Amino acid sequence: MNYSELLSNVRSYTEVDSNVLTDNIINVFIVNVENKVEREVDSDSQRRYATTTCTVDNAFLDVSGPEGGWRFARGLQIVKADGTREWLEQVDTTFIDEYSQTRSDPSSSTNGIPKFWANWDATNLILAPTPDQVYTIEMWYNEQPERLSSTNTTTFLSIDAPEVLLYGTLAEAFSYLKNAQDMQLYDQKFQQALQLFAQEQMGRKRRDEYTDGVLRLPLRSVDPGGN
Secondary structure, three states, rough: OOOHHHHHHHHHHHHHOOOOOHHHHHHHHHHHHHHHHHOOOOOHHHHEEEEOOOOOOOOOHHHHHHHHEEEEOOOOOEEEEOOOOOEEEEEEEHHHHHHHHOOOOOOHOOOEOOOEEHHHHHEEEEEEOOEEOOOEEEEEEEEEOOOOEEEEEOHHHHHHHHHHHHHHHHHHHHHOOOOOHHHHHHHHHHHHHHHHHHHHHOHHHHHHHHHOOOOOOOOOOOOOOOO
């Protein structure tokens, strides 16, 4: 389902034309649904990997640049000069502050190979110890959800789970139209579709038959005696 098809479907289901449900209004609904889905489902479409470098005597790592826009980190690996890698441990900023006192003066702490990281703000992570040299860091992160629009007419969600996007947008539309009954109906459909999408993305795609076994549904045993 592409962008134009979604707008057409929303107006057909609600029986409301573009004079009331304008493109701009439906765009707000779409963004709301995209954000809901991204926050509830860890889909493979949002998972990204990128490398960056830290700066000597600077504990802060700028993460504003990765393609797709930074949402949150799933993990960080530091690449040493000999090519070996080590995972950094995520901690709280209070731990970082106590460990290296970088908050007041990043260059005052004992420098070394970073072992810990924490979220600092929307565009920076903080490392400890403060880097003693330039290190390559591989970032495992989730990007901002891909936005469906008139210029980006298809997304992973619109192609792979169009029912999630449609039902979610319809729930938003009927809420806007003050139709509580249909809003509840399509919100239930949205939640059901979202659950199935989550089971695929976070369940079936994160397992393999060799390690986890073949998925099986329990079958009811039939009494051969007919009792």
